[in-house]
Amino acid sequence: MLIGELSRRTGVSARLLRYYEAQGLLDAGRAPNGYRDYDEDSVVTVRQIRALLDAGLSTEVIRSVLPCVRGERPEFDWCADLWDILNGELAAMDEDIAALQHSRGALAGLLTRP
Amino acid sequence: MLIGELSRRTGVSARLLRYYEAQGLLDAGRAPNGYRDYDEDSVVTVRQIRALLDAGLSTEVIRSVLPCVRGERPEFDWCADLWDILNGELAAMDEDIAALQHSRGALAGLLTRP
DNA sequence: TTAGGGCCTGACATCGATGCGAAGGTCAAC
DNA sequence: GTTGACCTTCGCATCGATGTCAGGCCCTAA
Secondary structure: OOOHHHHHOOOHHHHHHHHHHHHHOOOOEOOOOOOEEEOOHHHHHHHHHHHHOOHHHHHHHHHHHHHHHOOOOOOOOOOOHHHHHHHHHHHHHHHHHHHHHHHHHHHHHHHHHH | OOOOHHHHHOOOOHHHHHHHHOOOOOOEEEEOOOEEEEOHHHHHHHHHHHHHOOOOHHHHHHHHHHHHHOOOOOOOOOOOHHHHHHHHHHHHHHHHHHHHHHHHHHHHHHOOOO
């Protein structure tokens, strides 16, 4: 299917679909005229990408994670790192949350004390 | 005092001191030779700016808040909005925290379910 | 043959605090 | 009079997902 159709079916702008491809997240064949040609699986892949992005992962992390999420296992224990990667992300998020809560506390302190 | 001394005394790079000035957070006089000339209060002001930045406020918000924090009250009820502004920031932070925690939950779900 | 809609690449803008480097002026000390 | 430390402004770079625009190719219907 053409990029416009994939965009319509996923609700993701064509600009972003090209971006995901440039980031190595989404493969597309090429028609003889140079147009991108997506297969049916792309719809699922794009939804997975969106879900992971919405979960706060960066495209770089998603590039590592996606092959496992998609169930492609060219090598047997390829996905052994997945757990570590995602746990690392979780830890980073916990740090971000803690930092924000710290800031929030500091700000709340500014309001009450003086 | 010159910018280098202020930088040394506050631990804030000269680059940032100029940036704060450009953002309207920090005033500096000028010596005849064009050099910035800071007064003693600037040390305190810079510390306050850093504290507010570290509390997660943007320079734009700090520009509104700083005159009140500094105790300058050219008009009587100038700082009446301070409470609203900071409470708005608090609410925004709470939203950020909630969004992060939501993402964290989504990610944690990815780890346990499949 | 032309109008119009789809597609292509490439480039610039966003937001914000910050770093870094160039080109050049100032001043004190030697 | 020169070295060296300080200062000035200006501008580019960062990070990341995304919007937008320009210039141009492709294809189909009228």
